[in-house]
Amino acid sequence: MFEHLCILIKDTIVLKAPKKSTLLLRMIVLTFAMVCGIYICSMCMKQISTRTNVGFTNVQMHKKPCEAPNIDPREKRYVHYPNPKTFSRAECACNPVRYFAILSTQRSGSGWFETLLNSHANISSNGEIFSVKDRRSNISTIVETLDTIYNLDWLSSASKNECTAAVGLKWMLNQGLMVNHKEIVEYFNTNGVSAIFLFRRNLLRRMISILANSYDQNAKPLNGTHKSHVHSPHEAAILAKYKPTINATMLIPNLRQVEEMVAKALEDFKSTRHIILYYEDIIKNHTKLVEVQDFLKVPQVDLKSRQVKIHKGSLSRQVENWGDIKKALKGTPYESFLHADYRM
Ligand SMILES: *[C@@H]1O[C@H](CO)[C@@H](O)[C@H](O)[C@H]1NC(C)=O
Ligand SMILES: *[C@@H]1O[C@H](CO)[C@@H](O)[C@H](O)[C@H]1NC(C)=O
Ligand SMILES: *[C@@H]1O[C@H](CO)[C@@H](O)[C@H](O)[C@H]1NC(C)=O
Ligand SMILES: *[C@@H]1O[C@H](CO)[C@@H](O)[C@H](O)[C@H]1NC(C)=O
Ligand SMILES: *[C@@H]1O[C@H](CO)[C@@H](O)[C@H](O)[C@H]1NC(C)=O
Secondary structure: OHHHHHHHHHHHHHHHOOOOOOHHHHHHHHHHHHHHHHHHHHHHHHHHHHHHHHHHHHHHHHHOOOOOOOOOHHHHHHOEOOOOOOOOOHHHOOOOEEEEEEEEOOOOOHHHHHHHHHOOOOEEEOOOHHHOHHHHOOHHHHHHHHHHHHOOOOOOOOOOOOOOOEEEEEEEHHHHHOOOHHHHHHHHHHHOEEEEEEEOOOHHHHHHHHHHHHHHHHHOOEOOEOOOOEOOHHHHHHHHOOOOOOOHHHHHHHHHHHHHHHHHHHHHOOOOOEEEEEHHHHHHOOHHHHHHHHHHOOOOOOOOOOOEOOOOOOHHHOOOOHHHHHHHHOOOOOOHHHHOOOOO
């Protein structure tokens, strides 16, 4: 359209210019030409930018015809079609991917739980990524790390293939999660990340596991290597030989502190799409794993782990000063921790 305008302007100049070449007329023509020039220039710019926009839209249209046809509008936010930089999703490019994060505390079975998830061909859980301090130094490094994971570009030993349908990580509450909870909740809600809370009901057992694990870090009874998780009953038996002594004075304040931290995490993250799991429930009831797979919207399979439980059987045989502990917990809300038991 502006080409026509140019011709029109040229004609005007040509028609009006001849003979009566007074200074005033020349000035008017010059000004007119300048205004026209600016106008044409701005039109050109506009067209260039529209054209580029159109180009981008076209590229996206080509790359992203991926829309699951029968998706609940409320679910849309949780369905993604990442386009990784490091590899091609090939024939699964249009398989929807869900983002998740396992939010847990140390020694609550999250390592075991993650191996179960990773035994699924379509699930990729990348481990305790924020155990590395640099990655959690501030919200920018956290967001950058999460973006890489959810774009399927994180390199780890976790099963990863073009047909991943759920991708995530394991994240301990004390690894920058609680400190930056506001920004992280916002990230989860805007990017459609689902939270899987995994806690342990019996916090006394958890405490024993923590003490034993930190003992192992120094003593290393397994051929001089520190192992938080083991794969044979023989190794488990060696690790279980160590019986920690629990400081009975500090026991109740410690248990209460953990309880409060868990309650705060649940409160802080309540606006996210989430599921709450307890280690003991998963051990007792394998249907829980079906619930998890439904939550992640992955095909149901039988999940397996090679890990072997380290501490089993009665608690009384797992600590040095059982008598003190019994006395400390008797008549408190935590008394049930003394008895609660389960069989593998
Ligand atoms: C965040 O931490 C990284 C790495 O420690 C640092 O390079 C960066 O400047 C920090 N950014 C802000 C906004 O503090
Ligand atoms: C799960 O993985 C298999 C094999 O890699 C693939 O054929 C299938 O399409 C995937 N399923 C989903 C829901 O992505
Ligand atoms: C130590 O290593 C040897 C040889 O690799 C192995 O046979 C043995 O079972 C290991 N012991 C433990 C406690 O893992
Ligand atoms: C238990 O912990 C308290 C506070 O840290 C300390 O004062 C006390 O000596 C400890 N008791 C034992 C038996 O270690
Ligand atoms: C096992 O878990 C499923 C799914 O969460 C639940 O519906 C069922 O009631 C549980 N069964 C028992 C015996 O607790």
